[in-house]
Amino acid sequence: MASVSLKNVKKTYRSGLEEVVAVENINLDIMDGELLVLLGPSGCGKSTTMRMIAGLEKITAGDIHINKRRVNDLNPSRRNIAMAFETYALYTHMTAAENLGFCLRARKVPKAEIDAKVSKIAKMLQLESILDKRPSELSGGHQQRLSLGRALIRNPDVFLLDEPLSHLDAKLRVQIRAEIRWLHNKLNTTMVYVTHDQIEALALADRIAIMNFGNLQQVGTPAEVFDRPANRYVATFLGEPAMNIVPGVLSTNQGTCSVNIIGKDVNLSPAKDLTSLFTAKAPDSTLSIGIRPQDITLMTGSETSADQQPLISGIVKVVEFIGEKYILTTRVKDEEIVSIHDSINGLREGDKAVLQFDKRKLHFFEDNDTGNAIRWE
Ligand SMILES: Nc1ncnc2c1ncn2[C@@H]1O[C@H](COP(=O)(O)OP(=O)(O)OP(=O)(O)O)[C@@H](O)[C@H]1O
Ligand SMILES: [Mg+2]
Structure with missing residues (x-):
């Protein structure tokens, strides 16, 4: 050895x-x-x-x-x-x-x-x-x-x-x-x-x-x-399907920290230590936000977001059945979000989908060529 x-x-x-x-x-x-x-x-x-x-x-x-x-x-x-x-x-x-x-x-x-x-x-x-x-x-x-x-x-x-x-x-x-x-x-x-x-x-x-x-x-x-x-x-x-990367814009307002992700303001304040993220970045600076397809939940129409997790809605572009799971590609404004689910309640291409993502599992990266991770936990 x-x-x-x-x-x-x-x-x-x-x-x-x-x-x-x-x-x-x-x-x-x-x-x-x-x-x-x-x-x-x-x-x-x-x-x-x-x-x-x-x-x-x-x-x-x-x-x-x-x-x-x-x-x-x-x-x-x-x-x-x-x-x-x-x-x-x-x-x-x-x-x-x-x-x-x-x-x-x-x-x-x-x-x-x-x-x-x-x-x-x-x-x-x-x-x-x-x-x-x-x-x-x-x-x-x-x-x-x-x-x-x-x-x-x-x-x-x-x-x-x-x-x-x-x-x-x-x-x-x-x-x-x-x-x-x-x-x-x-x-x-x-x-x-x-x-x-x-x-x-x-x-x-x-x-x-x-x-x-x-x-x-x-x-x-x-x-x-x-x-x-x-x-x-x-x-x-790493990861299959690959992590979604979407642009985000930081904002701070009287101690609350939020990030705008595809037009949606997501309040990040309850997370423990955001100071490093927000002191390092000026408000309105752009970031790359990463969301793994596995960390996205598909909501059925009547549900509302539990524990204040953000919801994003869009139109389903592609449904792929891969045996036990479904891969959805959903068009949200100018972005495409890929998510993976055990069931999709009969959702088809062209339908409206409401997606909830777990904000504790978001990843933040510098919006530049190196794209280094910004830690916020
Ligand atoms: N004998 C050689 N002469 C000139 N360039 C070479 C030589 N061997 C490798 N390279 C170059 O070095 C780089 C790295 O090659 P390498 O074979 O180590 O890649 P790799 O990661 O193993 O790729 P793959 O997954 O395709 O096997 C490539 O740009 C390749 O063209
Ligand atoms: Mg090789």
Whole structure:
């Protein structure tokens, strides 16, 4: 087991005359035994970061330590890491079983032990029926699981898994995701797992490190990054459907603090500590307000707002039934609000909908490019 630490790590590539910054400046401490998920959109530098930890890519600046040892110049084979990357890199002349057992054979592990481990991993990854086939005879999904199996069969200090489930169908992906989580709980080996799938990240991680444009945006437990996103980017990247972001205008009037959200004045005063929000901001300044679709209730006609929660009405633009729930897109003035509900009382497109949102669960962000969160609790 091992900790992994990245200090001011940077990676630039030269592309013709241009310099491409793949990773701008990353500081990250991955704890011993932790399952850390690197999450971010395509091109944000996830694979580059992984490849630098693995030693497959030289770092431009900064330091990487594995178990407190500086590994900047250490060969990948001497870092005791097991990798499964999106490109499978399987041994084409070997069967699937031989691929799985290769590193154990190289270490002269007794054959009976190898066979037992191979069959256990093959069972977990549902590869039993293809064990005597060669990689060229396998589907992309089988090859990917084989590559993952070849990493998991080892007993390394650190697992580095870069989108190891991306070529699997949705059902299998969910199943194997749970297996990886279970396996990690059992082994407690440090694991760095890359994905651009936020649900996968939330489901798997002990902590999530969210990246964008070669920089870390926030690092925290799934609950921390979901409930207290550091900025608008993190807020809207996590959660399905995505958090609604609407403009709001602050106003203060003789000690009462309110914010105008799509034309509706919402009094925020009962909340404990608004002083920081309102001393930092002049009245009439604009904010970005975040409302999660799950924090919106659909009111039936006769109801009025209990405990003075704000109501907003609009016209339903789209109704989507997704099995157990309904997703509503409601047009409110110039904005569209997405909400999710267990039932919608027969509401249809074109009908009027009255939405109530929980003002204790509103998120506030700076109305600028960085969109940093403004805390008000
Ligand atoms: N060998 C290379 N030469 C030049 N630019 C590169 C090279 N490898 C990566 N890049 C650039 O660095 C940036 C980060 O790439 P990286 O592969 O790390 O992204 P990623 O987050 O893994 O994306 P994805 O989710 O698509 O796999 C991209 O802009 C990419 O074009
Ligand atoms: Mg990648």
